[in-house]
Amino acid sequence: MSYDAPIKELGETYLLPEGTTPHEVTETISRVTEDKTPRGWWLLFLMSLTALGAMGGALTYLFVQGVGVWGNNAPVYWAWDITNFVWWIGIGHAGTLISAILFLFRQKWRTSINRFAEAMTVFAVLCAALFPAIHTGRPWFDYYLFPLPNQMDMWPNFKSPLMWDVFAVNTYLLISVIFWYMGLIPDFATLRDRSKNLFRKRAYGFFALGWRGAHRHWQHYERAYLIFAGISTPLVLSVHSVVSFDFATSVVPGWHTTIFPPYFVAGAVFSGFALVTTLMLICRSVFKMQKIVTVKHLDYMNKFMLGTALLVGYAYAMEFFIAWYSSNPYEQWVFFHNRLGWGMLDSEGNWGPLWWAYYTMVFCNVVVPQIFWFKRARTSVPIMFIASILINIGMWFERFVIIVTSTYRDFLPSAWGMFHPTLIDILTYLGTFGLFFTLFLLFIRWLPMIAIAEVKINLPGAHPDLHAIEALEEPGAATAPVPAE
Amino acid sequence: MVEQAHNQSSTKRPALYLAEYDTPNAIAKAAMKVRDAGYKKWDCHTPYPMHGMDEAMGLKPTKIGFISFFFGMAGVATAVLMMKYMNAWDFNFLDIGWGYPIVVGGKPPGAFPSMVPIMFELGILFCGFATLFGLLGIIKLPRHNHPIFESERFEAATDDKFFISIEAGDPSFNLDRTRALLESTGPTYLELIEEGA
Known part of the structure; x- marks a missing residue:
């Protein structure tokens, strides 16, 4: 049909099944926000609220008593708090990757998952912050x-990577929110125009800002979208790089590594894709969106997970290589004793007691994703569901391994210690799931979980074929009578 | 099907003509005709950004990038000035508090390399907000109401139908001639929308 039609000679096909109409797309996606609330939604929502309440209790106790209620203690001053921070913010990165980087690379399949992933970004960054x-x-x-x-004339020290983190995370949160909102404007208009009662019309109309789908608006809107994609791409890379600087600029063995920025970014994208897959699979089957999020989309996402798993596996291997090659005994101690648990025994002849965390990480992040070499695994919903959950567990352990196994036994044996999480640690972590899922459930209930306007861009025959129109008119123009002199 | 809302109340005046089309090719063809007829205040309304319509409507490229670039650079400059003031210079600007030159890690106050991450982040932050508000400024939204929403049919503009509107404020607008032009483009529906005086 037009210039962006699939190339049949290369075996390309349309992303969505041929014959899918724009109205069908609107209907499938908007219906979720219009139908009666499913009972399962209430069940999950109450569970999330309960977890959120538990976090409220844990935080109150923390604020009253101080951080001593956590398991953090010398020499492990950072433990679950920063592990969870890095894990959550990493999850958020998939959203920006899907909405921005894939947009720049013209990966049209992103339109079926980007809204969903962007919402995840916003909520995950909130949990992280x-x-x-x-x-x-x-x-x-x-x-x-x-x-x-302030009255003390006291200013932040901008040479500290922790200050960079403050700016990076806050910028990331704000930019993610406004990018997400900008994408939502046309879809708010769709929901407004479908509204049957005045309250819905007013509420969605308020956020739609009077959008009327004018092409003179779309023209600027599309360029603004491109600019957002253009600035979000380096932003997402910078945010996790800055997070990795919190570690890499220190002199702790296991942290002081130049590979950290790319390694962290790859890990972040990896875990984010895994969580998008987990949640998308559930929503897709609950809300019957198989026609919009097709097996092809899932296949692409699994390929991404395989690719980032290889990057992460490379980083793991390279860390070991450098530890060996540097001949630095402290670095080697951290990697071979604290992480692998073998090679060097401590003075009492014990293996590193946290070896299991390292093996969990390698199994979940490097071994499990190898199954995606097989097309059958990439297109099987149960396999990818289980794999995506294992990957998220593995990525949490990656941050735990980096933070705790680097510090609990470092330079001086007399300063060695051990880390044990407390109940408050656990409740706070579970509580962030409560926060995340409370917001997420509200999102899928009240907002279009798939970008309606963007999915329509990819429908067969969505765009006019100007050349064909002009070619049709030209013969008429050629035979038009030439005006007499 | 071509019809017209007959509302001959004397307090109403015409606001715009609204023509509805079913297919992307139909609206693109119609847009070319309206463009060639020399109208200025007219628009196409589509449920999604339709490629090729810039050409069909004869639109100039958008200039929003200049706004984003300018404010992005302003963000970078703000970051440099902020960090220099707080960590390198030594004076009290507008009584907000004295800057305080500090030496950390043996680096001189205001060393450039450690400023790069925050310069970058503030540049992005300013650019992002400028892009959003610049966009809203250029397209003149939010807007409380628009006569086009008077039409019931227009609700499909965010679903699966395509519309062309020609506003009465256009210098070439003429009730009969504009109507004839739109009719010649073969719309599935044509309506004159009026607004209350």
């Missing part, structure tokens, strides 16, 4: 982190 804020000990002084004029 919580941990640095509460781990400061006296969170009511958190405003010190921002360069606000």
